[in-house]
Amino acid sequence: xxxxxxxxxxxxxxxxxxxxxxxxxxxxxxxxxxxxxxxxxxxxxxxxxxxxxxxxxxxxxxxxxxxxxxxxxxxxxxxxxxxxxxxxxx
Numbered sequence: 001x002x003x004x005x006x007x008x009x010x011x012x013x014x015x016x017x018x019x020x021x022x023x024x025x026x027x028x029x030x031x032x033x034x035x036x037x038x039x040x041x042x043x044x045x046x047x048x049x050x051x052x053x054x055x056x057x058x059x060x061x062x063x064x065x066x067x068x069x070x071x072x073x074x075x076x077x078x079x080x081x082x083x084x085x086x087x088x089x090x
């Protein structure tokens with residue numbers, strides 16, 4: 001069973017999360033990121049959403065060959081509904 005650690009909810013089963021996309025690993029413009037992309041079997045940066053929890057968007061770095069989660073971080077500027085109010089923000 002794979003686990004993600006949500007910054008708001010803690011450690012959760014991967015089934016609570018929805019995969020959105022794999023981020024390109026080649027710096028540059030649209031041509032480079034589309035046609036010169038080279039996926040590495042040992043590391044992949046991806047966007048996921050905690051769909052059955054706080055609904056936060058996460059950037060996940062994982063090993064696609066083994067399925068191991070290497071790092072999980074909150075995407076900048078994304079907070080679940082109501083979190084900004086709890087922190088005293090707008």
